[in-house]
Amino acid sequence: MSWYADEGLVGIRRDLHRHAEAGWKEFRTTALVAEELERLGYDVALGPDAVVPEKRLGLPSDDVLAAAEDRAREAGAPEAYLERMDGITGAVATRSFGDGPVVGVRVDMDALERDESRADDHRPAAEGFASVNPGEMHACGHDAHTAIGIGIAREFADADGTDEGFDGTLKLFFQPSEEGGRGGLPMSETDHLDDVDLLVALHVGLDEETGTVVTAYEHPLSNAKLDVEFSGAPAHAGGAPNEGRNALQAASTAITNLYGIPRHGDGVTRVNVGMVESSNAQNVISERATLRVEVRGGTADLNEYMLSHARRIVDGAASMHDVDVGTSLYGKTTTFEADDEAATLVAEAAAGLDAVTEVRPRKEFGGSEDASYLIRRVQESGGIATYVGIGASNVAGHHTAEFDIDEESMRIGVDTVVEALRSF
Ligand SMILES: [Zn+2]
Ligand SMILES: [Zn+2]
Known part of the structure; x- marks a missing residue:
């Protein structure tokens, strides 16, 4: 019997909301999803079969991951699934109903770090399902996405193992670590797509x-997040400043010049430094400074242009102040264009539902989204894809402490997607 077997979408969503797990820590979420999907007759790939481990970006430390796994165990994650995950979150569930087309759904599972x-x-x-994990909150609705994924799996897998009106294969991609753009790439590089x-x-x-x-x-804008660490040498700021190599000065030089990367004639670009840290007393030449940098571009090429200039500038700043610099990619996303045929399938499916009051056509994304890698992979192999928005009357903006959704939206999400997939 599965933990979620007797729960509806609202119950599942509230349970996930209460046990919010941020990127790469979705141990409980993955284990409970896997257990329920296997109960429904799906084959579930876990661990290195769900994401390419060495392609994971922005991975927390081993200690943080181990603590997250222990926390999941204490909160009811079934041990057999934790073992199969082998420290890696994410799941791909597959079930075949015949020789027809292969259709896929991608949902993300991670919470925000807030x-x-x-x-x-x-x-x-007020109703007792706020996050019990300090500093982690489902502030983007991915709890609802995970529940919708389970809801779609249920619609296809009725009790006798046949699905009326669908003779293909359904694959459900439960993606970890979307926030920051960290989990899409490693999932897209498996052969499941x-x-x-x-x-x-x-x-x-x-x-x-x-x-x-x-x-x-x-x-969506292509995006790259770069963590930068400058390492110099400490010294007494009064007695021997000449003996120091000032990491803070290198970081400051980098910041002002990062914002000076020339704009590009081919399209929009963005750059931002979200964090700088170098904690020292006033009389210490700083030996260490870290930056968290982000660049974006309207195309993957423009993003690469910004990223290569950002790398050149941090290298130059380090050299100017005689300090060392190391960088690591925290996250990365690309862009995509939805396919007409896929958008039309969704439009027709949604238009046929009583609960749907308005069907809107294409819309610009604005931010960034790492489903882009999965979508691109499908399109490059000759398939089609789209990214659907399901209105949910969210009472506060995404990523805020007050974010919440209208749970009625989950049913609309399930029904729209199921209908679109079945009519393909
Ligand atoms: Zn988000
Ligand atoms: Zn989101």
Whole structure:
């Protein structure tokens, strides 16, 4: 028997919300999803069969991962699944109903690294399902996405193991670590996507009302996040400043020059330094400084242009101040264009649902999204894809402490996607 067997979508979503797990820590989420999907008759790939381990970006330390796994165990994650995951989150569930097309759905599972509101008017707090994990909160709706993924699996897998009206193969991609763009790339590099003829990714909320379905978000900005560490030598700032090699000065030089990367004639670019840290007393020449840098581009090439200039500038700043520099890629996303045929399937599916009041066509994404890697992989292998928006009357903006969704949206998400896949 599976932990979620008797739970509806709302119950599952609230359980996931309560046990929010940030990127690469989704041990409990993955284990419970895998258990339920196997109960429903799906083959579930876990661990290195679900993501390519060495391609994982922005991975927390081994200690942090081990603590997250222990926490999951204590909160009911079934041990047999934790063992199969081998320290790696994410799952791909597959079930074949015949020789027809291979259709896929991608949902993400991770929470944000932030605290959740405890205010009385924040429903998860008022009704007892706010996150029990300090500093981790489902503030983007990925708890609902995971529940929708399970809901779709249930719609296809009825009790006798046949599915009326669908003779193909269904693959469900439960992706870890979307926030920061860390899990899409390593999942896209498995071979699970190679034979997918139609892939649908989805997001709830996005400031649309419940009942609105957007058939194709597209053109997200390509994005790269770079962690930078300057290492110099400490010295007494009064007695022997000449003996120091100043990492803070290198970081400051880098920051001002990063914002000076020339704009590009081919399209939009972005750069931002979100964090600088170098903790010393006033009388110490700083030996260590870290930066968290992000660049974006309207195309993958523009993003690479920004990333290569950012790397050149941090190298130059280090050399100017005679310090060493190391960089590591924290996360990366690419861009995509939705396919007309896929968007039309979704539009027709949504239009046929009573709960849907408005079907909107294509919309620009604005931010960045690492489903882009899965979508690109499918398109490069000859398949089609789209990224669907499911309005959820979110009461506060995404990533805020008060974020919450209208749970009715989950049913609309399940029904829209199931109908679109079946009609393919
Ligand atoms: Zn988000
Ligand atoms: Zn999100």
